[in-house]
Amino acid sequence: MAKIITALPKGRLMEQVVEILKEAGFISTGLDIDEISRKLVFTDEKTGHSFLLAKPKDVPVYVEHGAADIGVTGKDVILEHGKRLYEVQDLKVGTCKLVVAVPVEQGINRVEDIPDHSRVATSFPNITRHFFQKIGKQVEIIYLNGSVELAPLVDLADLIVDITSTGTTLRKNNLLPIADITFSSSRLIVNNVSYKTKHGIIGRLIEKLNEIRGDDSDA
Ligand SMILES: Nc1ncnc2c1ncn2[C@@H]1O[C@H](COP(=O)(O)OP(=O)(O)OP(=O)(O)O)[C@@H](O)[C@H]1O
Numbered sequence: 001m002a003k004i005i006t007a008l009p010k011g012r013l014m015e016q017v018v019e020i021l022k023e024a025g026f027i028s029t030g031l032d033i034d035e036i037s038r039k040l041v042f043t044d045e046k047t048g049h050s051f052l053l054a055k056p057k058d059v060p061v062y063v064e065h066g067a068a069d070i071g072v073t074g075k076d077v078i079l080e081h082g083k084r085l086y087e088v089q090d091l092k093v094g095t096c097k098l099v100v101a102v103p104v105e106q107g108i109n110r111v112e113d114i115p116d117h118s119r120v121a122t123s124f125p126n127i128t129r130h131f132f133q134k135i136g137k138q139v140e141i142i143y144l145n146g147s148v149e150l151a152p153l154v155d156l157a158d159l160i161v162d163i164t165s166t167g168t169t170l171r172k173n174n175l176l177p178i179a180d181i182t183f184s185s186s187r188l189i190v191n192n193v194s195y196k197t198k199h200g201i202i203g204r205l206i207e208k209l210n211e212i213r214g215d216d217s218d219a
């Protein structure tokens with residue numbers, strides 16, 4: 001049977017994703033997450049499949065270049081990366097949305113009212129550029145790796161495009177979400193070549209995930 005290399009997302013998504021893959025019989029139930037999270041690459045001796053642990057934003061890079069056959073990361077990350085791989089299954093964890101948010105005191109409630117040439121801080125420059133191009137607004141994009149909500153507080157930016165889930169971080173930093181750009185959840189992605197050469201085993205994994213997580217024909 002073909003062996004599969006899977007890129008797993010380190011951080012907040014890791015535990016839930018490993019649990020789902022265990023339920024699907026793709027990772028042995030006995031495998032201890034604390035044990036594996038210290039290793040960057042490991043093989044599950046029972047199944048023979050290998051796993052590498054990457055930052056969520058790097059997962060599409062490993063999969064696209066074939067260092068991994070399959071991987072799991074957020075839809076937001078996949079959109080930002082661009083489609084050069086197959087997105088085959090919604091695992092329905094890590095749900096959040098990418099929003100435009102402005103400081104409450106600016107009194108702006110609609111993206112149409114954002115002044116041209118505003119400075120937008122984000123970790124998602126491609127999605128942000130496309131969004132503002134589509135609505136015909138010229139903005140300056142300022143790339144940040146994280147804590148994007150800080151930027152308007154210190155006048156680095158006028159507004160932000162960032163992930164929100166409970167809304168707590170936006171509220172605590174006096175930011176008002178005024179538009180949803182996209183909804184996101186964790187997705188299974190597959191390398192274009194592996195999809196064909198290892199179709200049997202990847203197909204069976206997708207079927208199993210369908211059973212567990214529900215059918216997902218529009219992924
Ligand atoms: N607050 C959140 N609630 C739910 N899902 C989230 C949230 N924040 C991010 N996500 C999802 O998890 C993915 C990974 O998040 P993030 O980029 O913060 O990486 P991390 O490694 O988990 O954390 P960090 O890099 O901040 O330590 C995001 O791309 C998004 O899909």
Ligand SMILES: O=P(O)(O)OC[C@H]1O[C@H](OP(=O)(O)OP(=O)(O)O)[C@H](O)[C@@H]1O
Binds near residue numbers: 145
């Ligand atoms: O709506 P909430 O439930 O408050 O969640 C949203 C926050 O979660 C993520 O940040 P994370 O904690 O990963 O830190 P980061 O900003 O450094 O990525 C995201 O970037 C928001 O800041």
